Each structure stands twice: as structure tokens, then as C-alpha cells.
Amino acid sequence: MIITGSDIAVNLLQLLRQRLNDALVPLTPEPETYVDMLRPAGDTKFGDFQANCAMPMQKSVGKPAREIAQLIVDGLKVDDICEPPSIAGPGFINLKLKESWLTEAATRSANDMALGIDPVSKPRKFIVDFSSPNVAKPMHVGHLRSTVIGHALYRVLKRLGHHVLSDNHIGDWGTQFGMIIYGYKNFRDEARFAEKPVAELARLYRLVNQLSDYHTLKPALPGLIEAQKCAAASLAQAQSQLASAVASGVKKSPELQQLVKKAESDLKAANEEVESARKKLAAVEGDSDLFDLASRHPKIAEDARLETAKLHAGDAENLALWNQFLPDCLQALEGLYERFGLKFDMALGESWYNPMLPGVLERLEQAGLLTKSQGAQCVFIGGNEAPFIVRKSDGAFTYATTDLATIQHRVESLKADAILYVVDSRQSEHFDLLFATAKKLGYRDVELQHVKFGTILGEDKRPFKTRSGDTVGLESLIDEAIVRAREIVNAGDDGKPTGAELDEETRQAVAEIVGLGGIIYADLHHSRESDYSFSFEKMLATKGDTATYMQYAYARVNGIFRKGGVNVADIRSAGHALNLAQPAERMLALQLLRFGEALQDVAVDYRPNVLTQYLFETANRFSAFFEACPVLKESDESIRHSRLLLCDWTARVMKEGLDLLGIRVAEKM
RNA sequence: GCGCCCAUAGCUCAGCUGGAUAGAGCAUCGGAUUUCUAAUCCGACGGUCAGUGGUUCGAAUCCACUUGGGCGUACCA
Incomplete structure (x- = not known):
């Protein structure tokens, strides 16, 4: 018989808190502020749970x-679940x-x-906007975190029973598209385009970007050099001021030291x-073809912007090109998402909101929020110097306008209760302004969350780049991880005492699971707001807190089943009772019992690393159990069944937890 | 200039709304293997939680200041 979730008291923590609440009612008018202070024990030697509410x-x-602790204990009815509570230290209730209760609950x-x-x-209606x-x-590589964190949050919220929609807010309408169109009209390679349209468009984008950078920088360079000289001069001046102050007997001058430091950092910048x-500039000038192109397109930046403007104005030719390019571009994205096992519920790009933009502006106008400043239409939010520009001086709308339209659609049509934006922390100012503006427009009931994350750094602590200084493509990053993982899989399988047991195909499949899992896990197990250093060696290490460790734990379970000829379906339908006599068994069961708690914790502050920590701890306890408690060799049948x-x-x-993070497992590895 | 973020073990990082002796992994050292997969387990070593002051029963966590670092800062998204 299969028992469903609704039949059992699922959340142990909630259950205990309910009991605590009952005990607190006679003691305080506001028990709800104290019940949360019952939590899993910080140290297992104190027991399984502790209540810290007596002190406050x-x-x-x-x-x-x-004394209060004693009163609480006197009124606390938990004798069906717990041993008699004890009071320790200043008033902790352990x-x-x-x-018997643990065994029964664990069995169920x-x-x-x-x-x-x-x-x-x-259940709440969530829109998770990521990638x-x-x-x-x-x-x-910059898209990795948004994609991976967003995906994990999406799945966890859904698993908890919320109504969740994932939305890929694709940038398909901005300035960059004008560059592509300009590139296509002027520089396209017909053969390459026919063969690999997306790669060719990407090349064209890079080319136009490079040339337009060139023309922007060329005239600006003397100014930059001048600024550099000025910075050097002010540094020298500050240093000499400091030196003469020291010479005249001043021991400490924080102001001057500050000045020197500021000058130093200015000069460095x-x-x-x-x-x-x-x-x-050298990259262009050093390449005669490029330089030739640059010379023949002196106004490229402006002309590319013009193409964007024409597109937005409904120019037939540009719109046709846009319609021609977009499906291929989206298709290319799909390929990458497939590797992550990711499918979006919606992909409403910026272009989709285009028709709504004039209406947004009108609403802002009616609400009296618009101010014209330096030719642009802006919303000024008190306390912020920077304006929220909703219409540029050339008349074009910005992503600020689009983002407002997006909120309007998500709240009014999709009836969202919460919108999560999984976006780099560096954009927090934009979101502060966006959310403040939305509130002024009347969107007060919806939870607007910037689920921000830090930068991926290289081993040099600078933003992660290739040796030549280019950004790292996500596709190639994954490919490299898989290649490296393959070597590890080969070595591991070849090194087995009983001989290799994986064929070529399996090895490759495992390498993909391990390589991609390594990348995803490495990202998610850091707390999302901090920056972290990217390292293939660490994420694919065969020891320690990595995806492999958990995948290995899973594979070992399957090893037991395989070796023992155990039919998993039989175990699941037999309704065996657990026996938790061994400490390792008890520790493992208690941990597994807390899976739901971990998922709920993830949802509180949208932090997937809570789940990675939980899974690491779970795998850890399983490994300890695996060492201490033989399964197949156990002669007592009921204990063997329990194990x-x-x-x-x-x-x-493990499988489901990892799956919620977007990480797959292998039966053998 | 203004704003935001960060500083925890040699290294990489956790530390939930303030809770008991601050935790992992790596590295180092010591132990465990006739293996249900050692891609493992057990143990040891290692910290002035950047500094100072404050809030309170109690601070890595909250507040103020100081120092050191990162990021953002008007028409890119």
C-alpha cells in the first residue's frame, strides 16, 4: 500500500511549533512571535530540537x-512525540x-x-523571470547564474505546490538588434549565413560592435590620455602635499592620506x-581588413542606431529581417536549455511588450510622475539622484518602459502574486527604481523581488574571462567541463578493483551528467549574493562538497540494489517498517524526514544553497550509514528490509533534490 | 561626490528572523580496504568572525563610526 503525503503529519517542525504555541498561549498574548524560536538543535548533543523563547x-x-522555561515545559504536551523536555543553560528547552515516534514517522x-x-x-502565483x-x-558565463538559480527556484516553488510560471524575458528588440541588421545589410557572408545563421549573426554583431567601439574610442583616446595625465599629476601633487606635511612635523594626516589613495585609484582606473x-584600437588597426572596413563605415554606431529606430517604427524591410532572424536565434537558445533540462513556460521578449509602451507612458503621465530632463522623459524617485528614464531624448523607449509594461501584464493579465527577477546584483539600482515606480503606479499588492546574485570571478579575482580577455561562452564552458569529467570518469572506472564496468556510451553519458552537474552545483552551493571564483578543478574534484559526491551516493544505493538483485518496486510496495537502532540509521532517517523543511527554507529567501547544503548533509549521513550498516549481508531479515x-x-x-536543482544522476558511475 | 555590497581557518566558502564551545570542503597530519562502488569513512591540527564603540539575558549576525576591497552612478540591457 502506498501512503500519500496527506495521510501523515508531514512537517515535524510545524507540528512541534503547534504544540509549543498551545503551551505559550497562557503565558503570553503573542505566542506567534515566539513559536518560530523552536528549531532543529544547533548541536545534536542537546537533542533534536530546541526552543529558545524563554529568554526573550x-x-x-x-x-x-x-522559571519561564519551566512554565512552558509544564504546559507543553509533547509526550507522544518526545522524551520529557529538559531545560539547559540560561533557559533553553531541549x-x-x-x-518510537521517530521510527513510526520515518516509516510512514x-x-x-x-x-x-x-x-x-x-498557493501563490509566481512569475520567475530568469536567464x-x-x-x-x-x-x-554571465548568464549561467541567472539560468541555474532561476531554474532551481522555479522547480522548488512548484514542488511546494505554488502556481509558478517561468518567463524568459529575451532581449530581442534593443540596440543590439540594430547592429545585427546593419551588419547583415553591409557585411554578411551569404554562405556562412546559409549554413549557420545564428553563428553568422553573432559574428556580425561582434563585428559591428567592434567597429563602432573603434570609432567611439578613436577620437576619445586623446581625452582619455589627457585624463590619465591629469590623474597622474593629481597623484603627484597629493603625494608631495603629504610629504611636505610629514616633513613639517605632522604625524598623521588622514585627509591627505585619503587624498593620495583616491588619486591612486583614479589613476589606476x-x-x-x-x-x-x-x-x-590596435585590434582594428593591426588588421588591414578590419581597418579597411572601419574606414569605410565611419558613422557605423549612428547608422546602427538608425536601423533600430527604423525597426521600432515599423520599417517593412527591418521588420522582415527581424522576423527572419528571430526563430533561428530562439532555436539556438533551445539547444542550450535542453542541456539544462530547462523548458520555459513563456518567452515573452522585449518585443512582445512594444505595443504596450505608449500606454505605459500615458499612465505615468496621468499619475503625474513624468519629468522632462535633458530632453528625456524621466521618473524621479526621492532619494535617488539618477532618473528612471522611460523615454530617451530621441523618442525611443527604454528597458525601463518595457519592464513597467511587463509588470502591468504580469499583474493584470497573469494575476501574479509575486514576481521574481533573477538578475545580477549590479542592476539593483534599476530594480529599486522600477519597483518604486511600479508602486507609485498602484502595484502595491504584488511582491516584487530582485533575486540578486554576485559575479563569477576567475582565479585572479577579476570577472571570469578567457586568457585573451574575452567573455567565456556558456556552451564552451559546458563542453570543457564535460571533457574534463570524461577523464575523471575514465580514470575512476579503469581504477575499479573489480575492473572497468562502463562501456563507451555509458562513460560519455556519465561524463555529461557529472560535468554539467558540477557546474550547476558549484554555482548553487554558494550563497547567491556573494561573488565566487570559478574553478573547474574544484567543481569537478573527486572529493569534497561537489555534485559528484551526491551523485556517487546515489550510484552506491543502486549498486546495492543491483548487486543484491533487489527489485525497487517491491521495496516500495512492501510497506517495510524501519528499525533505527543504529546511530547512523537514526541520523539518516531524521535527515531524510527534513526534506520538506529544506524546500520550505529555500522558498523563504529564494536561496537554493539551502537545498545544496541539505543534500550534502544527506549524502554525508548516507555515506556514514553505508560504512556502518551492511545491507545485503545483514542476516536479520527485518533489519535488512529496513535498511x-x-x-x-x-x-x-537525493534524486528528487538534485532534480529540483537541475542536476541529473547516474545509476552507475 | 552620492549610493549599494563585502571583510569569518593557510585556501574556497557556509552560518537561517540575534542563541549554548563559530562550521564545512580543500590542504596538512594520523587511522580504516579479503569493499553492498575508497569518487568513501573516522580522527587531529587550524579562527582576536577587519577594528572600535553601542543595543541586550546573549552579537559573526542589529546600530554607529574607522580601515581595507568591490560594484553602480542619465538616455546599453
Whole structure:
């Protein structure tokens, strides 16, 4: 018999909090502020759970904390679940689960194919906006985090029972498209375009971008050099001021030191700017073909902008080109998403909102939010210096306008309760302004969240680039991870004491699972707001906190089943009871029981790393169990059954947990 | 100039709305293998949580300032 999630008290934590709440009611008028202070024990030696509410209640209750703790314990009815509670330290209440209760709850959960997760009682409608590539350019490493974090949040929220729609807000309408059109009209290689249209369009984009950079930088270089000289001069001046101050006996001058430091960093910035400009100019001037092209297209930046403007104005030729290019571009994206096992519910790009833009402007106007400044239509939000520009001085709308239209659509047509934007933290200012403007337009009930994330750095602590300084393509990044993973798989399989057991095809399949899983896991296990250093060596390490470790745990479970000729379906339908006599068994079961809790924690602040931590801990406890508790060799049949069930439960939690992160598993590795 | 973010072990990073002796992984050192897959497990070593002051029963966590770093800052998205 299969027991469904609704039959059992799924969330242990919630259950205990409910009991605590009952005990708090006679003691305080606001028990709800204290029930959350019951949480899993920080240290297992204190028990399984602890309640920390007695101390903060001292003021309102007017008694010492230990006395309050005693009152709580007196009123706490948990004798069916826990051993008698104990009070420790300043007033901690420690709870240890009764073995009988734990065993029973674990048995029910282990036999529950829903893994003890009930759908949330109040589902909300979420729109998760992530990935958002630009069709003009191939996805690069910068898109990785948005894609991977967004995907994970999407799946977790959905698993919890919310109504979730993923939306890929593709950049298909901006300035870059004008560059492509200009490139296509002037530079296209017919043969290449016929063969690989997207690659050719990407090449054209890069070319136009490069040439237009060239013409922007060429006249600007003297100015940059001048600025560099000025910066050097002010540094020298600041230094001499400091030196003469020191000479005249001043011991410390924070102001002057500050000045020197500021001048130093200004000079550094100026140096970098000049160097980067020189590099770009040299790249064009050093290549006679490029230089020739540059000379023949002196107004390329302006002309490309003109193409964008024509497109937006409905020019027939440009619109036709746009319609011709777009499907190929989208198709190319699909290929990459397929590797991630990712499918969007919607992909409403910027172009889709184009017809709504005049209406947005009108609403802003009616709300009295518009101010004309330097020829542009702006919304000024108090406390912010920068304006929120909704219409440029040339009359074109901006992504600010599009983003407002997007909110309008998501709230009014899609009835969203919450919109998550999984976007780089560097855009937080934009989102602050966007959300503030939306609120002023009356969108107050919807939760607008910028789910921000940090930058991926190279080993040099600078933003991750190739040796030549180019951004790293996402596709090639994945390919390299898989190549490296393949070597590890080969070595691992060749090194097996019982001899290699994977054929070519399986090895490659495992390499793909391990390589891609490594990239995804490495990204998700960092807390999303911090920057992190990208390292193939670390993410694919055969030891430590990596995707492989968890995939390996899963494969080992399957190894047991394979070796023992165990039919998994039999275990799932037999309704075996768990026996948690061994500490390793108990630790594992308790951990598996907390799967739902981990998912809920992910949703609180939209942090997938909560789940990676949970899965690492789970795999860890499984490995300990694997060492300590033989399964197939166990002679006592009921214990063997219990352990087989524990294995299968582990496998299901690992597989599903990893799946929610977008990471696959292999049966053998 | 203004704004935002960050500083935790040698390295890479966790640390949930403030909770007990600050945790992992890597590295180093020591142990475990006639293997249900050692891509593993067990143990040891390692920290003035950048600094100073404050809030309170209690601070890595909250507040202020200081120091050091990153990012953003008007018509790109």
C-alpha cells in the first residue's frame, strides 16, 4: 500500500511549533512571535530540537528565564512525540524525539512516494523571470547564474505546490538588434549565413560592435590620455602635499592620506581605461581588413542606431529581417536549455511588450510622475539622484518602459502574486527604481523581488574571462567541463578493483551528467549574493562538497540494489517498517524526514544553497550509514528490509533534490 | 561626490528572523580496504568572525563610526 503525503503529519517542525504555541498561549498574548524560536538543535548533543523563547520572554512575563522555561515545559504536551523536555543553560528547552515516534514517522515518510511533502495550503502565483539572454549574442558565463538559480527556484516553488510560471524575458528588440541588421545589410557572408545563421549573426554583431567601439574610442583616446595625465599629476601633487606635511612635523594626516589613495585609484582606473582603449584600437588597426572596413563605415554606431529606430517604427524591410532572424536565434537558445533540462513556460521578449509602451507612458503621465530632463522623459524617485528614464531624448523607449509594461501584464493579465527577477546584483539600482515606480503606479499588492546574485570571478579575482580577455561562452564552458569529467570518469572506472564496468556510451553519458552537474552545483552551493571564483578543478574534484559526491551516493544505493538483485518496486510496495537502532540509521532517517523543511527554507529567501547544503548533509549521513550498516549481508531479515527501505528513501530524496536543482544522476558511475 | 555590497581557518566558502564551545570542503597530519562502488569513512591540527564603540539575558549576525576591497552612478540591457 502506498501512503500519500496527506495521510501523515508531514512537517515535524510545524507540528512541534503547534504544540509549543498551545503551551505559550497562557503565558503570553503573542505566542506567534515566539513559536518560530523552536528549531532543529544547533548541536545534536542537546537533542533534536530546541526552543529558545524563554529568554526573550523575560521582560514581558517578568520572571527569570529558567522559571519561564519551566512554565512552558509544564504546559507543553509533547509526550507522544518526545522524551520529557529538559531545560539547559540560561533557559533553553531541549527536545529529543522518542525513538518510537521517530521510527513510526520515518516509516510512514519512507513509504510515502511524495516524500512527506504536502502542497502549501495557500498557493501563490509566481512569475520567475530568469536567464534573459540577448538574442544578438551567444550566451556567456554571465548568464549561467541567472539560468541555474532561476531554474532551481522555479522547480522548488512548484514542488511546494505554488502556481509558478517561468518567463524568459529575451532581449530581442534593443540596440543590439540594430547592429545585427546593419551588419547583415553591409557585411554578411551569404554562405556562412546559409549554413549557420545564428553563428553568422553573432559574428556580425561582434563585428559591428567592434567597429563602432573603434570609432567611439578613436577620437576619445586623446581625452582619455589627457585624463590619465591629469590623474597622474593629481597623484603627484597629493603625494608631495603629504610629504611636505610629514616633513613639517605632522604625524598623521588622514585627509591627505585619503587624498593620495583616491588619486591612486583614479589613476589606476584611468590607466585601465587607456589600456583597454588602446587594445581595442590596435585590434582594428593591426588588421588591414578590419581597418579597411572601419574606414569605410565611419558613422557605423549612428547608422546602427538608425536601423533600430527604423525597426521600432515599423520599417517593412527591418521588420522582415527581424522576423527572419528571430526563430533561428530562439532555436539556438533551445539547444542550450535542453542541456539544462530547462523548458520555459513563456518567452515573452522585449518585443512582445512594444505595443504596450505608449500606454505605459500615458499612465505615468496621468499619475503625474513624468519629468522632462535633458530632453528625456524621466521618473524621479526621492532619494535617488539618477532618473528612471522611460523615454530617451530621441523618442525611443527604454528597458525601463518595457519592464513597467511587463509588470502591468504580469499583474493584470497573469494575476501574479509575486514576481521574481533573477538578475545580477549590479542592476539593483534599476530594480529599486522600477519597483518604486511600479508602486507609485498602484502595484502595491504584488511582491516584487530582485533575486540578486554576485559575479563569477576567475582565479585572479577579476570577472571570469578567457586568457585573451574575452567573455567565456556558456556552451564552451559546458563542453570543457564535460571533457574534463570524461577523464575523471575514465580514470575512476579503469581504477575499479573489480575492473572497468562502463562501456563507451555509458562513460560519455556519465561524463555529461557529472560535468554539467558540477557546474550547476558549484554555482548553487554558494550563497547567491556573494561573488565566487570559478574553478573547474574544484567543481569537478573527486572529493569534497561537489555534485559528484551526491551523485556517487546515489550510484552506491543502486549498486546495492543491483548487486543484491533487489527489485525497487517491491521495496516500495512492501510497506517495510524501519528499525533505527543504529546511530547512523537514526541520523539518516531524521535527515531524510527534513526534506520538506529544506524546500520550505529555500522558498523563504529564494536561496537554493539551502537545498545544496541539505543534500550534502544527506549524502554525508548516507555515506556514514553505508560504512556502518551492511545491507545485503545483514542476516536479520527485518533489519535488512529496513535498511533496503532506508536506501531507497535516500535515493529518492537525493534524486528528487538534485532534480529540483537541475542536476541529473547516474545509476552507475 | 552620492549610493549599494563585502571583510569569518593557510585556501574556497557556509552560518537561517540575534542563541549554548563559530562550521564545512580543500590542504596538512594520523587511522580504516579479503569493499553492498575508497569518487568513501573516522580522527587531529587550524579562527582576536577587519577594528572600535553601542543595543541586550546573549552579537559573526542589529546600530554607529574607522580601515581595507568591490560594484553602480542619465538616455546599453
